[in-house]
Amino acid sequence: MEKTNDEEQFIFRRMAEGDKIAFRFFFEKYYTDLCNLVNIYLQDPVVSEEIVQDTYVYFWEKKESISIEKSVKSYLLKASKNKSLNYLRNEKNHQGIHEKLAVGAESSYEIQENTVDVKQLRDIIGSAVEKLPPECRKVFKLAKNEQLSYVEIAEQLNISAKTVENQMGTAFRKLREYLKPYYNEIFMFFLIYISFSI
Amino acid sequence: MDWIMNENIPWNVIIKKIRKSITEKESLELDEWLGTSELNRKVFSEILNIARVTTSAPEYFVPNKEKAWEKINSRIELSQAKPKPSYSKYGYVAAALVFVIMSFFFLWFYHSGNMFYQRQSTEVISPMGQKTMIVLPDSSLVWLNSGSTLKYSGVFNKKEREVILEGEAFFEVRKNSSKMFRVKAGILFVDVYGTSFNVKNYADDNTKEVTVSSGRVSVGDSQKALKSLTKGQQAVLNKTTNKLSVVNAEPDVVSSWKNNELKFDNTPLTEVVKYLERWYGVNINIEKSMIGKHNYTFKIKTESLTEILEKIKIITPIAYEINGKDVRIRYIN
Numbered sequence: 001m002e003k004t005n006d007e008e009q010f011i012f013r014r015m016a017e018g019d020k021i022a023f024r025f026f027f028e029k030y031y032t033d034l035c036n037l038v039n040i041y042l043q044d045p046v047v048s049e050e051i052v053q054d055t056y057v058y059f060w061e062k063k064e065s066i067s068i069e070k071s072v073k074s075y076l077l078k079a080s081k082n083k084s085l086n087y088l089r090n091e092k093n094h095q096g097i098h099e100k101l102a103v104g105a106e107s108s109y110e111i112q113e114n115t116v117d118v119k120q121l122r123d124i125i126g127s128a129v130e131k132l133p134p135e136c137r138k139v140f141k142l143a144k145n146e147q148l149s150y151v152e153i154a155e156q157l158n159i160s161a162k163t164v165e166n167q168m169g170t171a172f173r174k175l176r177e178y179l180k181p182y183y184n185e186i187f188m189f190f191l192i193y194i195s196f197s198i
Numbered sequence: 199m200d201w202i203m204n205e206n207i208p209w210n211v212i213i214k215k216i217r218k219s220i221t222e223k224e225s226l227e228l229d230e231w232l233g234t235s236e237l238n239r240k241v242f243s244e245i246l247n248i249a250r251v252t253t254s255a256p257e258y259f260v261p262n263k264e265k266a267w268e269k270i271n272s273r274i275e276l277s278q279a280k281p282k283p284s285y286s287k288y289g290y291v292a293a294a295l296v297f298v299i300m301s302f303f304f305l306w307f308y309h310s311g312n313m314f315y316q317r318q319s320t321e322v323i324s325p326m327g328q329k330t331m332i333v334l335p336d337s338s339l340v341w342l343n344s345g346s347t348l349k350y351s352g353v354f355n356k357k358e359r360e361v362i363l364e365g366e367a368f369f370e371v372r373k374n375s376s377k378m379f380r381v382k383a384g385i386l387f388v389d390v391y392g393t394s395f396n397v398k399n400y401a402d403d404n405t406k407e408v409t410v411s412s413g414r415v416s417v418g419d420s421q422k423a424l425k426s427l428t429k430g431q432q433a434v435l436n437k438t439t440n441k442l443s444v445v446n447a448e449p450d451v452v453s454s455w456k457n458n459e460l461k462f463d464n465t466p467l468t469e470v471v472k473y474l475e476r477w478y479g480v481n482i483n484i485e486k487s488m489i490g491k492h493n494y495t496f497k498i499k500t501e502s503l504t505e506i507l508e509k510i511k512i513i514t515p516i517a518y519e520i521n522g523k524d525v526r527i528r529y530i531n
Binding site for chain 1: 207209210212213217219244245248249250251252253256258259260261263266267269270273274331333337338339341372458
């Protein structure tokens, strides 16, 4: 399925000369994956699509001045990332995990080749969770539901609340360990970054 | 290794923060820890990201590409207000030079009768379980389904546009009313000037099918054009009787595979099995007594083979075994 970079470079050159079908090629090839990648971080399919569409419009408008360093794929990914960051900055739409969090300008992780395979990424994440010790995994999965308190989880599993707390610690420690080799792939966006200006 | 250095991570407080159940006191503790070093902040954001991707990774979704393309396209057209014919004089010189060289070559080939170009052909293969997209030299787009091959010669788009297809492909042919575009699928051929359509020509199928998504196409056998089709029509050639018939079909369903979807609409099990074999690149064996008994209507997006078989299992009393690339399906007694 993968075309060689030479071939993509060739198609890109045609696009740069104004061939819309060549542009369409890149749209067909990467649109779905890009939307899903952006969506992992933004968690809003509609906004994710809009951002990726912006990226493509930009890609077309700047086609004459763009130079593709690595691959079209990583170019589009980088552009989508920047647009996502802008979106989060402007919309202040990150009332997520930490009020004092802001969005970091540049991630400390470089975008690598072949990072766009969302399905592979999901598999890696999914299997990391499955790799947790059984008890730990049960607690972790129940805790996904933020409404459930540790006490409620403890009741469901017939263990103490303290055990739940410890298991959660273990879960995150292990997940961090399991996912360490894939940080580049997983955190290429690295959207959440702390600004320390309190 | 930053990992060993920060073993004093306040996990419990961080997790409470993630779960939004942090107390004010703990929040201050956390801030203090974060204020201690850049490394702590980095670790914290790593954990937040882990929480994000592991606890709430959203479902994989299949966006509506047609709609998205329309949107992108209309925005592009808007911004393309002023065309700029900015060919430099070097461009003209180069073009003239290319023309001269081409004429020279043309004359040379013509006189020597050497069909060198013709012998240089391109072959694109899409293996089982994979799909490929091709931009042809005339800028027509081809989506090549699993287990399919598309061939075209070096003279494609010089005098005519002709491709040879084994397997299944969806064509979006760039309009050029002076150069016919022909798809050869064995004894069947499809002639168009600028339309979109799906051709199915797998060796192990009993039929060859041409389904039109837009415009008009002409379908014929090796001798002559036989039928003219428009949007929503499908030509079916029965390979045993060699009869060509025209039926109505849902073009979006037929070509759904190109959007990484498989749609079945009251499809017999044997057909479903063939699709699954190509889609997942496996060999499927079904019990003989199952043939002709079951029809299925469902949609596959990103499911795994196991998930599909589980779905089939819900509606039909079957058991299956997956052994590497071999799948065996039988009734449960």
